[in-house]
Amino acid sequence: MEAAPTGQRSSHQSVEKGRSRHKIPRDVETDIAYLYEVLPQLSRIFRIIDKIGEGTFSTVYLAEAQMTDGSRRMFALKHLIPTSHPVRIAAELQCLTVAGGTENVMGVTYCFRKEHHVVIVMPYMEHQTFVDIVGSLSFEDVKHYIFHLLKALRHIHKFGIIHRDIKPTNFLFNQQRREYSLVDFGLAQGTPDTQIELLKGLLLKTKREEVIPRKIVSSKHRSVPVRTPLNQKPKAPAVSPMLTCNCFMTDRVCNICLSRKQQVAPRAGTPGFRAPEVLTKCPNQGTAIDMWSAGVILLSLLSGRYPFFKASDDLIALTQIMTIRGSRETKEAAKTFGKSIVCSRELPRLDLRILCETLRGLRSWDDASLPAEFQASRNPAEVKQDAGSPARKRMSSGSLRSIAELQEMGWDKAPDDVYDLLDKLLDLNPATRITASMALQHPLFKDMTV
Incomplete structure (x- = not known):
């Protein structure tokens, strides 16, 4: 953790200046406190400043750390949701480790884990939305x-x-x-x-039953998948597929089409x-x-x-x-x-x-x-x-x-x-x-x- 990959360090002064302009919302403070609670070792290294991203599978925080040479650097802490599959988490880490840190691909600095909580530490790159x-x-x-x-x-x-x-x-x-x-x-x-x-x-x-070509029927220019398993012969429909829904030749997709069983x-x-x-x-x-x-x-x-x-x-x-x-x-x-x-x-x-x-x-x-x-x-x-x-x-x-x-x-x-x-x-x-x-x-x- 002594150095961030070249070209991926942020301006500490500009980041801190921007963060000081607004007060951290109470819910973000609560989330930061929770992260310190579930991973106590973070508090010995990082001062978590703000939440900077949130998705379906993870939350990203901005944090500051004092390096061994006395300098301070900014890092992005990615907290993976506890329900993430261990193999999926390990695969993401391996991608960052093997391919990251060069050619415009983010690298990984460190990883913390306690029980089912995992935080991936990466260099923070200041960027525009x-x-x-x-x-x-x-x-x-x-x-x-x-x-x-x-x-x-x-x-x-x-x-x-x-x-x-x-x-x-x-x-x-x-x-x-x-x-x-x-x-x-x-x-x-x-x-x-x-x-x-x-x-x-x-x-x-x-799955084996998903490799046969499917018919996609269009409603005006909306498209609807029709599923035919590989392990059974296609049956001739009692009614033409073009007439099995209520939206053909209209500008909408009807509930019948939207409720069709989707292929995997x-x-x-x-x-x-x-x-x-x-x-x-x-x-x-x-x-x-x-x-x-x-x-x-x-x-x-x-x-x-x-x-x-x-x-x-x-x-x-x-x-x-x-x-x-x-x-x-x-x-x-x-x-x-x-x-x-x-x-x-x-x-x-x-x-x-x-x-x-x-x-x-x-x-x-x-x-x-x-x-x-x-x-x-x-x-x-x-x-x-x-x-x-x-x-x-x-x-x-x-x-x-x-x-x-x-x-x-x-x-x-x-x-x-x-x-x-x-x-x-x-x-x-x-x-x-x-x-x-x-x-x-x-x-x-x-x-x-x-």
């Missing part, structure tokens, strides 16, 4: 951001690690220093040739960032799912719209993807991984440059025939009136800028290369989707050191 800066980044900032995310993905994929939860909050970014760090391997899985021993027991396995397949990750093969419950998922998530992040960075996709369930999420990538293309890609999609309405594939430039404010809405889903961002003046509305949260802060400001930020000179890379990251077919190694060789990065 993605939603606060997504519309204010210059094109060069975006180029560097995606480049360093791809470097982190290439590194972990080399070890056979599938992160499975790539999203902006798991890729820390310090805009001033251009520092980056991929965090949170709590959902990581292993590829068949993974070098992480503990991930070998967490390979993406599926890995679907970890965050809504809005799940790849098509995850949404359609394809049993064979690999590192390509991380690349899709990187593509969604780049889509937000180029359009200034975050989150770009936000759906309440997998069916609507697939619909949103089809709206961007086209229904015919989605159906063809689905066939390659054993799925069949029926769509009653043809959805054209959108030009990614026109889409992003319109949402960012570089093009007139009159010049772009975009679907109704994007009209919420059309009138900045109306959105400004209600800053707390869902529309405002989905609104591009970049689109509120003037053309002159956008030009000064280099957005009028964004090359075709960046949209070509975006297209390759958002390839609907995981078999042909660009890999991290290939992406780093893309012409967009010809002036950058890989």
Whole structure:
């Protein structure tokens, strides 16, 4: 614990200055006291300052420690929920230990355990919240951001690690220093040739009855999975599958479709960032799912719209993807991984440059025939009136800028290369989707050191 990995240390003064501006809420004080109680050894080393993150499986705290040389450093303490499986916890630690500390991947400094309580200690990296800066980044900032995310993905994929939860909050970014760090391997899985021993027991396995191709019936352009076990022959339905629900040819998904028994397949990750093969419950998922998530992040960075996709369930999420990538293309890609999609309405594939430039404010809405889903961002003046509305949260802060400001930020000179890379990251077919190694060789990065 004598040193944090190079490039991942935070500014102690700026962190402390920011924390001193507000009083810690009473509930956070209670949580900190509880953490000291269940892991008393922490109090001998750390002064826990604040809670800085909370998720389904863990809570993250900011803490200060005095080093042996007399200096003080900041650390992130990740307290895993007591119900986490021991193998899952050990696998996350092994990922951090083997692959972390280099190539924009967070390392681990120490680990404390008492009974079923585990705290992973990591260097703290001061960073900005993605939603606060997504519309204010210059094109060069975006180029560097995606480049360093791809470097982190290439590194972990080399070890056979599938992160499975790539999203902006798991890729820390310090805009001033251009520092980056991929965090949170709590959902990581292993590829068949993974070098992480503990991930070998967490390979993406599926049951025998889940490997047969499924039919996916569409309601207008909503998609519904229909399950057929491998160990029994498909039976001819008494009624055509197209007529077994109440929502076909309508703009909604009915309760019959939503209540269908779902097939089992890995679907970890965050809504809005799940790849098509995850949404359609394809049993064979690999590192390509991380690349899709990187593509969604780049889509937000180029359009200034975050989150770009936000759906309440997998069916609507697939619909949103089809709206961007086209229904015919989605159906063809689905066939390659054993799925069949029926769509009653043809959805054209959108030009990614026109889409992003319109949402960012570089093009007139009159010049772009975009679907109704994007009209919420059309009138900045109306959105400004209600800053707390869902529309405002989905609104591009970049689109509120003037053309002159956008030009000064280099957005009028964004090359075709960046949209070509975006297209390759958002390839609907995981078999042909660009890999991290290939992406780093893309012409967009010809002036950058890989």
